[in-house]
Amino acid sequence: MARHVLAALVCAAAVLGLSTPLLVATADDTDGPLTVRVVRGETGVGGILVVATDPSGASVSGVTGPDGSVQLATTPLSGGKYRVDAAIPASMPDVKPAVEDQSRASLTEFVDVGGGKAVTLTMGVGGMDGPVQLGDRTWFDTDGDGIQDGDEPPLPGVRVQLLGCDGGGAPLAEKTTDRAGRYLFGPAEGLQPHSCYTLKFDFSGVDTGPLPGSPPVEGLKWTVPHAGDQSLDSDVDPADGSVRVAIGPPGAVDHTVDAGVVGGLNRVGDLVWADSNRNGLQDPGEPGIADVGVRLQKADGTPVAGTSTGPHGQYQFSHLPDGSYQVCFDTAKLPPQYGDYQLTRQRAGSPGQDSAPDPATGCTAPTELKPDRTQDLTMDAGLAPPVNRIAALVWQDVDGDGRPGAIEPGIAGVPVKLRAEDGTQFAMTTTGPDGKYAFDDLPSGAFAVCFDLANLPPSAADFTPVEKSAVSGADPATGCTSAVTLGLGKREDTALNAGLAAPVNRIGERVWADTNRNGIADDTESGPSGVPVKLLRADGGEEATTTTGADGQFRFTGIPDGTYQVCVDRGALPAPVAGYQFTRPRAGESTKDSDVDLVSGCAPPVVVGVGHRDGSVGVGLAPARNRLGDLLWLDRNGNGEPDAGEPGAAGVAVTMKDAEGRPVAVTRTAADGSYLLDDLPDGSFRVCFDLTDLPDLRLVGSDEPGCSGPVDVGPKPREDLSARFGLVSGTPAVVPAAQESVSGGGFPVGWVLFGVVAAIGLVVGVRWWKAAGQEP
CATH class of the missing domain: 2.60.40.10 (Immunoglobulins)
Structure with missing residues (x-):
């Protein structure tokens, strides 16, 4: 040993x-x-x-x-x-x-x-045979350091009782230390192998005359315990002078149970411990810390002595003259396993059970030693670990470079889960308005952060993590970062960010030559290249321009969320489609027909953003032919202009007739009342609408109930897309205003007009319902 x-x-x-x-x-x-x-x-x-x-x-x-x-x-x-x-x-x-x-x-x-x-x-x-033996030595600890030095005298006359393991009951045996301060217990005193005992030491009967300074017995105290090597330090509890020991198998000999006494000395000390829970109190299970530098100084700052804590965190300054002292602790050079610990909060509980030094200075308040106050053993110091913390950012990576930029916003409301090393969820939070999140007061250990991609806020519902990098740590597949270990040497991690990028917004499709003029992009119909295409914002400003490729394809990509229109200028069409017309819109399947308006060349507005990243717009160009069309609608106020709330007349048969009344072209109004008569010969014609199912309606300004006046078609211009026709009541009611005003009787004009409009609405509604299943 x-x-x-x-x-x-x-x-x-x-x-x-x-x-x-x-x-x-x-x-x-x-x-x-x-x-x-x-x-x-x-x-x-x-x-x-x-x-x-x-x-x-x-x-x-x-x-x-x-x-x-x-x-x-x-x-x-x-x-x-x-x-x-x-x-x-x-x-x-x-x-x-x-x-x-x-x-x-x-x-x-x-x-x-x-x-x-x-x-x-x-x-x-x-x-490992023979009798068991227990004992060793009591001594006067002249320098009060808790270690037996060669010149420190033995302490004879100390009574030592051998008690049961719990320390109660009558003594099993009793010894008095000899002139060498020795005592021994063996089989003769009832000592047994594989047993537990308590030794109780009592120095009340010793002769202190031969001791240095001849201190009075009532001034003696047990020295600091466990200050060094087991065989050389003191083992007894200073509070009651006892120690519990265990005896091993037959042949076990323990000559390490020593007891040191000090007396007649002023002393200051006690304990430096690890305040693991940072509450400022010495809780059970919190260990003492060895090798912490401790400095004693006078109240005016004059250095007195220095030492370091023993294996169990204890220290003591003894043999001090009367005076006022401070104890200071060196937290700049702590043992490696406590390298970044700091002094815990001061005076959080009872003296002797809390921490005495001021964390700002590392020193205690002055304590005064004098004849009636020879010691202060409440100068304890707690060292607490710093707070472990994970804090970072979730931001929208607008430019896709994997780094948060000055104008790239944080994303609020992102669920963030903290997982322990075994994968279990440890905590959860959500990002704040600035996209930041934090997990505070974490224990030491390994943690990973997972961003809940399935429950992102509505404004970012379809966002995905950018490629994993040193700045953005989330795996695009899982939404989780790699694990980081917090503890000594690394108390905070601020690198577990996540850059989320929106999927690319795209608007486009194809411009094609509709050679058979059926409004459908057939497999045999090719797309012209070089057609200029504009993308307009909702405010009418130009967002981007492009031209079609060899197959007529065009696409606008990477555009911001918003509402846009695709427009094609017929006047800028390249050969060989120069002079072509827009083919009739919405003629069939939405992915194969044309979306642009015949007059403006612009498609209906397309919204791109969260949940809708692709906008499809087809543009059909047809060889120039004579054609005429626009709208048939219910002109409720009879002003000859389609106003808001005035519906188109759907499903009405439209016939173009020559001077002899022969049909030249036929079609049927669409759901919105629009119509197009295509591929017409040159000449003067009339446009007639079959109002059989609308007997109470007539065309505005027409002598014949269902037909327009003469309209000229071709050769220039070949296209008239402004032929609008309003429907009004064929027998408007007229009530003299004077009669209504004077008599107050009769049926008021307002009610008559209301009845007419209601009747027109009913007739038109029935006509639409009948036409709903008919092909135009």
Whole structure:
């Protein structure tokens, strides 16, 4: 069993071929020789490392030879009083500390070779057999550091009780430490293998006269526990002087249960701990932190002393004169596993259970030590981990470069899920108005962020992540980022952004030559190239222009969300379609017919945006022919112009007749009342509408109820698309206004007109219903 940290260091020195002591003190040739022999029974044991340490901390070492002996040169040391430690190497697993008796000491012993006195020290080892033994030493901790130094005196007269595991009931046995401060319990006192006991120490009966300063018994206190190596520090609880121990199997020997006492000294101290939950309180399970630098200074800032916390986070400054002191903690050089921890909030609870230093300065408030207040052990310091955090952005990547630009907006309302390393959902939030999101106060660990692409806000419902990059971390297929690990060295991640891009808006289709003039793009009809096509915004401004390709295809891509019209200028048609006319619109299947207006050359408005990214517009061009047409509508106010709310007359048969009344062309009005008479000969004709099912209606300005006056067709112009005809009541009611005004009786003109209009509406409605299933 290794007995002291210095033993390991000496071993390292031997491995490196160093022959000088680890720590060199002033040579003292007045010390006598020191010989150490390690035996198992009566046989010497070789290969045991032995270290002698003087009061200054300097040491020499050696390894026992085949006979178990080693002589340590004391001349490099000083003081005459040494602590001697023997360490059993790991290569001897069957060798254990032996029972201590009159002829054999334990593996930690104290000797005095001052004045040239020669000392031979025999230490015992054994195996896992024989009796069990428990004990060791009480001492006066002169410097109050919790470690047994070579020149610190033993403390005889301490009563030690062996109690049951729970510490209650009558003592099983009792001992009083001898003049070397030793005590031992063995089978004779009822000590059993595989058992648990409590040792209770009581120094109330000791003689303090021989101690440094002869402190009064009532001023004695137990020293700081667990300050270093188990065999050299103090193990008892300062509150009640007890310690619980466990005894191993037969042959188990424990010579490490020591108790140190301090007295007559002012002291300040206590604990540095990891405040894992950042509440400022010392909660169960929160560990002490070793190797934290602690500085003691006077209230005016004058340095006094420095130390570092022990293995369990404890520290102490002792032997202090009366005065006012502050304790300061060095948080700039913490142990690696606590490298970025900071002081927790100050005074969150009871003194001794909370944290004393101000996080801003790292120092406590001054505390005063005086005769009636010799210690302050409430100078604890909690170190808390910083808050782990993930915060980033979801933005609309308008330009598609994968980087958020100054004018590219954040997307609000995007659901964001935080998943733990095992894939379970840890938290959820949504992006704010600026597209930002955050998960705060996260534990250390690995996390991935997933953006819920199936539930994006309406304004971005069909958006998808851009290609994954260092700036945009979402996988386009899953919407999730790679996992990031938060903890020491990385408390915040702000790179889990997601750029979402809208699908490309497209408007276009084909311009084709409708050679058979049927209004349908047949498979044999080719598209002319070089036809100029304009894309107009809703405000009439020009968004873009293009020309058709070799197959007549055209397309506007990457246009912003909005409402647009596709327009073709007949006057700018290239050869060989120069002079062509627009073919009749909406003649059949929407993907194969023509959409543009015969007069304006513009298609109906097309909206592109979320949920509708493709707009289809076909343009048919037909060889120039004589044609005439426009609209037949119900002219309710008789002003000769189609006004809002005046419907077209659908399904009415239209016939063009020559001077002899012979039919030249026939067609039927469409659902909106429009009509087109195509491929007409040159001449003067009349346009006649079959009003058989509309007997109460007549054409505005016509002597013959269903026919227009003469209209000329060709050769120039070949096209008249302004032939509009309004329908009005054939027998309008007339009531003298004077009669209505004077008598107040009769049927008012307003009601008569209302009845006429209602009758016209009924007739037209019936006519439309009958024509709904007929082909034009």
